[in-house]
Amino acid sequence: MKNQITMYQSNYAWIMDFLLLLALYGTELSPNSTSHYLDYNQDGSIDIHDLMDHLTNKPEITDP
Numbered sequence: 379m380k381n382q383i384t385m386y387q388s389n390y391a392w393i394m395d396f397l398l399l400l401a402l403y404g405t406e407l408s409p410n411s412t413s414h415y416l417d418y419n420q421d422g423s424i425d426i427h428d429l430m431d432h433l434t435n436k437p438e439i440t441d442p
Contacts, residue, residue, distance in 0.1 A: 386435060386436070387437070388437070389439065392437055395416060396432060398413065398416065399416050399424060399428065399429060399432055400429075402416065402424040404423075404425070405423065406422055407422055407423065407424065416428060418431035418432065419431070
């Protein structure tokens with residue numbers, strides 16, 4: 379169960395975190411990693427479940 383959901387206010391922040399998630403995909407996070415906020419299921423590694431959770435948190439694009 380997820381204990382935190384990151385709410386994105388900007389598409390730019392979401393895209394940057396998505397790129398970081400892709401770079402970290404398949405790796406185990408060290409205990410002092412600053413990327414633990416991308417480990418949505420808190421299992422210590424970045425996997426397909428984290429990727430899918432991130433994709434569901436994509437902010438909606440609105441017309442200005």
